Amino acid sequence: MAFKLPELNFSYDALEPSIDARTMEIHHSKHHNGYTNNLNNAIKDTDLDSATIESILVNLDMNNKGLRNNAGGYYNHKLFWEVISPVENEAISDAMLNHINTSFGSFDSFKDQFSKAAATQFGSGWAWLCVMEDGKLEVCGTANQDNPLMPNIGCGGVPILGVDVWEHAYYLNYQNRRVDYISAFMDLINWKVVENNYLSK
Ligand code: MN
Numbered sequence: 001m002a003f004k005l006p007e008l009n010f011s012y013d014a015l016e017p018s019i020d021a022r023t024m025e026i027h028h029s030k031h032h033n034g035y036t037n038n039l040n041n042a043i044k045d046t047d048l049d050s051a052t053i054e055s056i057l058v059n060l061d062m063n064n065k066g067l068r069n070n071a072g073g074y075y076n077h078k079l080f081w082e083v084i085s086p087v088e089n090e091a092i093s094d095a096m097l098n099h100i101n102t103s104f105g106s107f108d109s110f111k112d113q114f115s116k117a118a119a120t121q122f123g124s125g126w127a128w129l130c131v132m133e134d135g136k137l138e139v140c141g142t143a144n145q146d147n148p149l150m151p152n153i154g155c156g157g158v159p160i161l162g163v164d165v166w167e168h169a170y171y172l173n174y175q176n177r178r179v180d181y182i183s184a185f186m187d188l189i190n191w192k193v194v195e196n197n198y199l200s201k
Pocket of ligand 1: 027077166
């Protein structure tokens with residue numbers, strides 16, 4: 001059973017000017033499509049053929065570089081498209097704000113930690129907001145296409161929000177100004193989806 005490139009819930013130009021249409025098109029139709037196809041090739045005719053992506057990641061042999069990069073790339077981008085929205089009213093609910101406040105003290109403190117993890121991730125990678133076993137929220141970063149579901153990654157829990165800080169995610173529009181891209185991303189977050197991700201863990 002092959003994985004499919006997920007459809008976006010909005011058009012490539014829907015996030016302009018925060019994320020430009022050309023970046024969205026290349027990112028989705030080339031990069032994510034590439035990870036998806038490579039993942040399918042890696043699991044073809046193996047016992048992972050019918051596994052869920054989560055189970056592939058949780059049970060991953062970290063020395064299997066091809067599977068690690070492409071299963072990570074498939075999952076990470078799928079989450080990324082889901083947690084951004086062009087609709088301005090996807091504001092955070094009081095309930096989700098309470099969860100954030102309990103774990104970080106304040107929304108601004110969460111924003112600072114998340115933005116800092118994204119800005120300081122050296123080279124290519126991701127910053128994450130994760131739910132831990134006890135329901136607490138934590139921020140962390142991973143390199144390349146790694147993510148918190150993978151074993152012994154030094155970043156635990158289940159990711160409910162992620163920002164891609166690979167240059168392919170922002171370079172056409174922002175060049176070296178990653179911090180400006182991160183700041184724009186913060187205003188695109190679809191908190192309804194993040195809250196649903198939180199509640200389904
Ligand atoms: Mn990417």
